Amino acid sequence: MTLAVEAAEMPRRSSRALAILRALLRDPVGCSALIILTFVLLLAVLAPWIAQFDPLHQDRRAVLKAPSLLHWFGTDDIGRDVFSRVLHGTRISLFVGLMVVTFTMIVGGLIGMISGYFGGWVDTIIQRVVEALDTLPSLVLSLFIAAMLGPSVRNVVIAVTLAQIPRFVRVVRSEMLKVRGQDFIAAAQVIGASPLRIMLTHGAPNLMPTMLVLGSLAFGVAIMTEAALSFLGVGTPPPHPSLGTMLSHGTRFIGTAPWLIVFPGLMLTISVLALNLIGDALRDVLDPRHQQ
């Protein structure tokens, strides 16, 4: 509750980031979510060393085996180890999510700031385009873009990012409108700072709390969308083990090998849950109005 004040008084940005992290750790939900996310991240990063099997290796003698001590999550129809594939799939999911969030924050943040700072016809054009993109359900938009560009990890990142940007632009713009009216912006204008400089040194830091909350929620959405696109066959191309592709593969053995469905989806849900909880906790920590 005091953090918003505390953080505002912090002179340097690094110490501010630390203050946010400390407040997040003090919040029980935020703390456990951070622990879960760190665990998932470690699993993903260390996948090549943790997984006992090559995710692409096919073992003809172990086809559609149920979970056992050797194959913790069982094997699929061509004898690949599901545990290893889930770990490597999580790696791709988190990578795509991270890329999407980074690009969305940079591009969406910049466009939103420009729209809010300049106003006028620039704002009008940006808002009309955002409005139009916003009418399309996000998966429809992503599917459309991904299909146009063809299946590759890079194109999935582009497709999911473009679908996330409108929401970012809208929120950042309205925050920028609030910031623009304040005295320190006028002061900066008077001493002749360029618009870009004002946006980056005065706008961006003030929009950071909002961007962080939006970003962590967008991370979860990005992971889900990547899985959905891969499930539909326009996402991460095989043979990369993507969680969505694994689920799509598993539909063929739905009555006989439920482990092909259960484990990839479980990993997906845990990641998204941790990210959503961090988003909720961040909102509570950063925005005093959301305190219950």
Next chain:
Amino acid sequence: MLTFALRRAVLGLLVLATVALLVFVAIRFVPGDIVNQQLSEAGAVTPELLEQKRAQLGLDQPIATQFGHWAKGVLVGDLGNSLWTGRPVAAQIGAALVPTMQLSILAIVLGAVLGIGAGVGAALWRGTPGDMVLRVTSTVFLAIPQLWLGLLTLTGLAAIGYFIPLPYRSFSNAPLVNLQQVIFPAVTLSLGVAAALSRLTRSAMLEVIGADFIRAARARGVSSYGIYVGHGLKNALIPVITLLGTQFGHLLSGTVIIERIFNIPGLGSLLFEAVATRDYPVLQAAVLTYGLITIIVNLLVDLSYGMVDPRVREARS
């Protein structure tokens, strides 16, 4: 009220026109068109054949001319013909729209009833284990991807030996079969909506319950049920309706996946096929239809504010 509705409708159509323009241009800027694909599938790509076929489909015209031609058609209800099958697109969209709308309306109603009910319950029992359970459940369901929930439903049904009858039958042809096919995907879709709604309903209710007029109602001796539903929910409804509108958008995203999992030949399946075959007219029309649905839903949400809140009605007239 009527002028307000008309003005919103016109604005909505302008947005839709922007969507149409964006989609139209985006499609044509991407390499690899249908002619190339059709001919290479037939195993005969010669430059002359390519040109001939493009001219036949009108793809050799400037983009502006193509758009003008198409837009003129849309205005009189002619969405063109499928590039592959030659069938009129409008008929295909119409046929696909029925299962999608049936599914999403069923899901949104189920989700609203479940979510608002759970939210009011959680507010009523605030601080009790019941509240706790409802909040944890909604947080979890908000994180479960529709994709997985749908597949888990199928897995669960298979485990108890139940298989949804196939192929898809429409409600007017075989209502009983149709209901069996639609109810499971609808429930799957509704849970995410319910989770989001219950969280918001709870916090909106708690905010309203702290207001003075609630204390006044209590003092007048209104029963606590009357207070919660008559006064509390009625005043908490505006943000809930707003969220219901945005949730409908998420729901439509969900139908694309769910239709595929449950083999329902709706708009999502049509969109997916059009995307796979680069069938421009179908693709454009499908994307536009999604836009149209969203705009109609937003309009309904806007209009319902006036119905729920007399102050809004006053301000608009």
